[in-house]
Amino acid sequence: MKTSQILISTLREAPADAEIASHQLMLRAGMVRQLASGIYTWLPLGLRVLRKVENIVREEMDRAGAQEIMMSAIQPAELWQESGRWDHYGPELLRISDRHNREFCFGPTHEEIITDLVRREIRSYKQLPANFYQIQTKFRDEVRPRFGIMRAREFLMKDAYSFHLNDESLQETYEQMFQTYSNIFTRVGLNFRAVIADSGNIGGNKSHEFHVLADSGEDLIVFSDHGNYAANMEQAVAVKPEQARPDAIKSMETVATPDQHSIEKVSQFLNVGTDQCLKTLIVKSEEDGLVALVLRGDHELNEIKAEKLDGVMSPLTFADDIEIKSSIGCGVGSIGPIGLSIPIYVDHSAANVSDFVCGANSDGQHLTGVNWERDLPLPTTVDIRNVCAGDMAEDGSGKLEFARGIEVGHIFQLGTKYSASMKANCLDEQGKAVTLTMGCYGIGVSRVIAAAIEQNNDDKGIIWPTAIAPFQLALVPINMHKSVRLREAVMKFYDELKAAGIDVILDDRKERPGVMFADMELIGIPHRFVFSEKGLDAGEIEYKARTDTDNQNISLDTAIQFLKDRLS
RNA sequence: CGGGGUGUAGCUCAGUCUGGUAGAGCGCCACGUUCGGGACGUGGAGGUCGUAGGUUCAAAUCCUGUCUCCCCGACCA
Numbered sequence: 001m002k003t004s005q006i007l008i009s010t011l012r013e014a015p016a017d018a019e020i021a022s023h024q025l026m027l028r029a030g031m032v033r034q035l036a037s038g039i040y041t042w043l044p045l046g047l048r049v050l051r052k053v054e055n056i057v058r059e060e061m062d063r064a065g066a067q068e069i070m071m072s073a074i075q076p077a078e079l080w081q082e083s084g085r086w087d088h089y090g091p092e093l094l095r096i097s098d099r100h101n102r103e104f105c106f107g108p109t110h111e112e113i114i115t116d117l118v119r120r121e122i123r124s125y126k127q128l129p130a131n132f133y134q135i136q137t138k139f140r141d142e143v144r145p146r147f148g149i150m151r152a153r154e155f156l157m158k159d160a161y162s163f164h165l166n167d168e169s170l171q172e173t174y175e176q177m178f179q180t181y182s183n184i185f186t187r188v189g190l191n192f193r194a195v196i197a198d199s200g201n202i203g204g205n206k207s208h209e210f211h212v213l214a215d216s217g218e219d220l221i222v223f224s225d226h227g228n229y230a231a232n233m234e235q236a237v238a239v240k241p242e243q244a245r246p247d248a249i250k251s252m253e254t255v256a257t258p259d260q261h262s263i264e265k266v267s268q269f270l271n272v273g274t275d276q277c278l279k280t281l282i283v284k285s286e287e288d289g290l291v292a293l294v295l296r297g298d299h300e301l302n303e304i305k306a307e308k309l310d311g312v313m314s315p316l317t318f319a320d321d322i323e324i325k326s327s328i329g330c331g332v333g334s335i336g337p338i339g340l341s342i343p344i345y346v347d348h349s350a351a352n353v354s355d356f357v358c359g360a361n362s363d364g365q366h367l368t369g370v371n372w373e374r375d376l377p378l379p380t381t382v383d384i385r386n387v388c389a390g391d392m393a394e395d396g397s398g399k400l401e402f403a404r405g406i407e408v409g410h411i412f413q414l415g416t417k418y419s420a421s422m423k424a425n426c427l428d429e430q431g432k433a434v435t436l437t438m439g440c441y442g443i444g445v446s447r448v449i450a451a452a453i454e455q456n457n458d459d460k461g462i463i464w465p466t467a468i469a470p471f472q473l474a475l476v477p478i479n480m481h482k483s484v485r486l487r488e489a490v491m492k493f494y495d496e497l498k499a500a501g502i503d504v505i506l507d508d509r510k511e512r513p514g515v516m517f518a519d520m521e522l523i524g525i526p527h528r529f530v531f532s533e534k535g536l537d538a539g540e541i542e543y544k545a546r547t548d549t550d551n552q553n554i555s556l557d558t559a560i561q562f563l564k565d566r567l568s
Numbered sequence: 569c570g571g572g573g574u575g576u577a578g579c580u581c582a583g584u585c586u587g588g589u590a591g592a593g594c595g596c597c598a599c600g601u602u603c604g605g606g607a608c609g610u611g612g613a614g615g616u617c618g619u620a621g622g623u624u625c626a627a628a629u630c631c632u633g634u635c636u637c638c639c640c641g642a643c644c645a
Contacts, residue, residue: 012594012606013580017638027579037637092644109645143569143643157645209645315643410645442645478604514605521605532604542604 001471002508006044010519020216022453023148025462029523031449038145038153045523046449048470050156053448054135056187056467057158064180066131066160071113073137077103079112083421094141106139111418111440114161118436119424122163125434128426129169131177133160135445150406150450151218160441163419165428170437174206174413177441181210181409188448189465190408191455195221196231197410206413210443211405212451221405222387227397234304236387237394241352250355250369257366261333263297266366270357274298277357278350278370280335282319282328285311285343290319290327294337294346296353299385306384309345334359336367337376344379346372351381406451407444414438453524462524463546471505472567473497474525476516478532480508486533493531493541493556500560502567521546527566529559 009030018024026032031046042050058068074096080086086093094106107113114132122130138157145153160177164170178194185192190212197209209232211221223230231237260266267274277297283306285291291312295301307314324332328340336358337344351372360367372378391400418424419436428434449468456463466472475497477490490506497504505525507516513530520528530542530551540553543562554562 009578011579015579016581017574019639034637090643138645140645144639144641146639151644155645407645444645447645482603512603512605512607514603514607516606517604518606530604534604 001504002506004508006505008045008509008519008523009043010522018148020147020150020454021457022150022216022450025453025457025522025524026148026450029462032149034148038142038151040149040152040154045470049449049464049468050446052468052470053188053445054156054158057135057184057443057445060180060184060187061133061158061160064131064176066133066162068134069117069132070134070136071107071110071117073107073139074104075107075110075113077105079116079422080105083112083115083418085112092141092143094139108138108140109442110134110136110159111161111414111438112422115418115422115424115438118161118163119419119422122424122426122436124426125165125428128436129162129164129173131160131162131173133158133441147216148450149446152446155447156445158443158445162439162441163424164437164439165426165434167415167437170413170415170439174411174439177411177439178208181411181441181443184443185210185212185408185448187467188452189456189467190448190452192408193221193223193230193403193405195223195405196229196235208411209405209407210409210411212408212448212455213403214406214451214454215404216454217404217406219405219407221403222389222400223403224393224395224398225401227393227395229393229395229397231394233386233402234302236400238348238383238385238387239392239394239396240348240381240383242392243352245352245372246354248354248369248371248374252367252369252371252375254360255366255368256364257334258364260364260366261331266357267297270366270368272357272368276353276355278337278353280337280340280359282324282332282335282342284313284317284319284323286313287311290323290342292335292337292340292342292344293384294344294350294358295385296347296350299347299349299388302384302386305382306345309382309384311343312345328361330359330361330363334361334363334365336361336370337379338367338370339376345384346379346381347385348381348383349385351378406447406454408448408451409441409443411441412439414440457524460518461522464524464526466526466567469503469524469526471525472503473505473527473529473563474520475504475506476513476520476528476530477507478513478530480531481510483533486531486536489536490531493559496560497563500564502560502563527563529563 011028014024015027018027030043032040032042035041077086097103135158139154142153145151162173192210192212194208194210197207220233222236257266260269263274263277263279267277274297279295279297281293282290303316307316354371355369357366357368358370387400389402393400416435419438424436425433453462480487480490494506526546528544535541539556541556541559542551543554544551
């Protein structure tokens with residue numbers, strides 16, 4: 001390909017509304033253009049990258065025995081009503097109606113469609129297990145799209161759905177997909193980590209997310225400093241303290257704490273550590289009542305864990321001041337677990353504190369020297385806090401560290417959530433109808449590209465991993481328009497490169513060298529040959545990798561082999 | 569959905585407070601001089617100032633409505 005044949009639309013300055021590196025660079029390098037909030041046009045260069053990622057995904061999915069299909073982007077409401085998600089998915093589902101006023105949606109995901117297909121087509125256990133995938137445009141009407149294609153409303157996704165007779169078979173395919181995802185992200189050239197995850201809105205049991213590690217990542221992930229344990233913050237288990245609760249020493253006293261409503265203020269006022277104070281949060285229950293959650297003062301509530309507790313309203317909803325005042329009789333800053341007439345859950349760590357400080361359920365008063373099982377009974381203890389750096393990993397393999405990640409893949413064991421509600425059955429060996437067990441596996445194909453840039457860029461622009469670069473090699477001639485001799489040599493070399501199967505872009509624009517260098521670096525081409533008349537005389541060509549600081553001269557005769565070695 | 573911004577040329581922005589016939593840099597086109605790290609000169613093209621209405625002799629500028637886009641939060645693969 002020559003630059004004269006492809007739209008090179010680079011910008012010197014980043015558009016003002018782009019914040020993060022990948023968004024700015026994709027705009028500056030002419031990969032995408034925004035059409036509306038969260039909706040983008042892919043320009044030729046960007047599309048080449050997208051196709052390369054797509055092809056890696058396709059090859060690895062095919063290798064794993066998955067079958068590619070293509071489902072419609074537009075989906076009829078009936079199937080969503082059947083699964084129950086028409087009412088539950090919310091405004092993120094873009095609903096539309098046709099000329100007959102029949103309701104449809106633009107698919108944000110395809111569980112309903114594939115389940116409908118499979119229940120019609122698959123009759124016998126002999127056809128199982130089966131794994132179907134597609135690479136296709138999804139639409140999710142995000143509340144707040146941001147960061148360019150990182151969190152777009154319309155985006156390209158690879159989604160796969162597997163069907164099984166039993167959990168063992170699902171487990172087998174799940175593990176195979178886990179390996180396939182690892183292969184894909186390794187081939188793309190990303191530094192990634194698989195983490196234990198919450199299964200969220202899609203539903204189901206076991207689930208892993210694949211995160212590309214980058215400081216700009218939206219997700220907080222935790223991992224063991226020794227060993228393999230890694231989890232999403234939402235999901236990371238805070239292990240029970242190992243040592244027993246210390247013996248009670250102090251006696252319980254009521255102290256006046258006027259206007260001290262936060263843990264920080266109370267701890268300073270009474271001169272005790274925040275880890276000696278317990279905070280009591282009041283949330284709504286499923287039956288229109290209230291539930292108390294008790295945590296150590298230095299810990300944060302994990303809302304995902306809390307809303308899974310029996311009796312707690314999901315999504316988690318905090319009680320407002322009025323409800324608290326009328327039910328407990330004091331303000332938010334003075335609540336404590338003693339004498340509460342509502343259900344109480346205590347975090348494991350909070351249950352392990354003795355001689356603690358807590359609210360007295362009376363404005364302006366706190367209790368000190370309080371002890372479980374002496375001053376009040378110890379209610380059910382649970383894990384409802386976020387883990388902290390330095391906590392022991394759940395598997396005991398080491399201490400937890402934090403990192404930021406960009407979620408590029410997610411695999412779930414769905415179980416029978418969709419197959420049961422949509423009656424997807426098949427006959428087993430005994431001729432008995434069995435509800436199919438499902439798994440589903442997603443990759444944000446377009447997001448992978450943003451993540452790759454976040455992880456690989458410098459002040460000059462993008463540095464593509466070779467596997468997904470729009471071109472592997474930039475061939476930059478110096479003043480080719482002034483020398484027929486050079487032009488002929490460059491064209492011959494260009495043809496040889498193409499014949500050798502190298503994905504090369506020849507910059508045949510009549511530009512000064514600095515402009516061509518700057519553009520090729522901004523666009524992120526990982527390898528560069530510079531061809532000049534001087535080099536032609538010496539029988540040499542100049543090579544520089546995008547990440548190199550210096551050039552090196554290579555004999556023209558061996559240049560192609562030299563590059564091939566670099567690419568392998 | 570709450571809070572805060574924003575909208576003037578392809579991009580970055582000035583002009584708005586204090587109303588008086590639309591500006592700069594970069595980019596683009598032509599010609600010339602240049603030619604190994606985003607050259608220089610001369611000339612040129614390009615904007616119903618988001619949009620609708622109002623005030624005024626006169627509106628990018630003041631007033632009202634509305635839309636867009638961005639940021640923070642809540643939410644979310």
